[in-house]
Amino acid sequence: MYPGVGYTVIMKWVGIASLTLLVCVIVYFISSSLSPMNLASPMKGQLTSALGTSVANVTVTRTISPAWNGRTYTQTTTTDAAGHFSFPALNRAMPLAYLVPHEPSISHDVHVLVEGEEKLILGLNKSNYNAGSEVPNGNFDVVCDIDGTAEASGFYWGTCQLRETKD
Numbered sequence: 001m002y003p004g005v006g007y008t009v010i011m012k013w014v015g016i017a018s019l020t021l022l023v024c025v026i027v028y029f030i031s032s033s034l035s036p037m038n039l040a041s042p043m044k045g046q047l048t049s050a051l052g053t054s055v056a057n058v059t060v061t062r063t064i065s066p067a068w069n070g071r072t073y074t075q076t077t078t079t080d081a082a083g084h085f086s087f088p089a090l091n092r093a094m095p096l097a098y099l100v101p102h103e104p105s106i107s108h109d110v111h112v113l114v115e116g117e118e119k120l121i122l123g124l125n126k127s128n129y130n131a132g133s134e135v136p137n138g139n140f141d142v143v144c145d146i147d148g149t150a151e152a153s154g155f156y157w158g159t160c161q162l163r164e165t166k167d
Contacts, residue, residue, distance in 0.1 A: 036091035037129040039073065039106050040064045043140040044086040045160065047079050047112065047121075050147035054083030058146070059113040060121075062087050067105040069094070089131065104128055110158070112146060120150050122158035135162055 043062065047055040056079055064073040075087045110122040121144040124134060132138035141163040148159035 036093045038089060038091050038131045038133075039066060039129070040075075040087070040090040040108060040126070041132050041134055041140050042087065042089045043110075043134075043142070044084070045142040045144055046163075047083040047085065047144050047146050050145060054081070055079060055146050056081045056083060058083075060085045061111050061113070061118075063107075063109045063111070064090055065107040065109075067107065068102055108134065110144075110160075112144075114146060119146070120158060121146070121148075122156060122160045123150075124156035137162070 040062065045060075047058055047060065049055055058079045060077050060079060062075045064075075065071070073090055073092075075090070077085050077087065079085045104127055106126040108122070108124050108126060109120060111118045111120055113119075122142065126134050132140065134140055142160040143163050144158070144160040146159070150158050153161070
């Protein structure tokens, strides 16, 4: 073995590793300054019984799970006297999502807690990061039947129907 060859090889790899680390740090700071990605749009709704009456004081939970990062985000609220509930948008800065090509798949499940039992009232998948893209008209406003049986309805699964809004 030639004297000094091992040192040269080690220094070459140290240089490559340092450069790689520097590039990663720069990319991270640049991408984190980009606008956050929308995982869930604002949502509002009303919980009703099979008779159409408002259901008050029921816990409503929205769970958002992006398929690619293994995280789960939970939002919880309680219906008011008129059965209304709402959730804010969920936006997150995700630097690697800007760099790694992927097909977004974000699961949304909305459950209510009734007499100690959790019941799915809405389930859907979002396939992009655009705000308002969960529903065709961009206005995520639903009426959900607490007594209904969950079934497939267009783009989602559950007991909810999109509320027609007047613009």
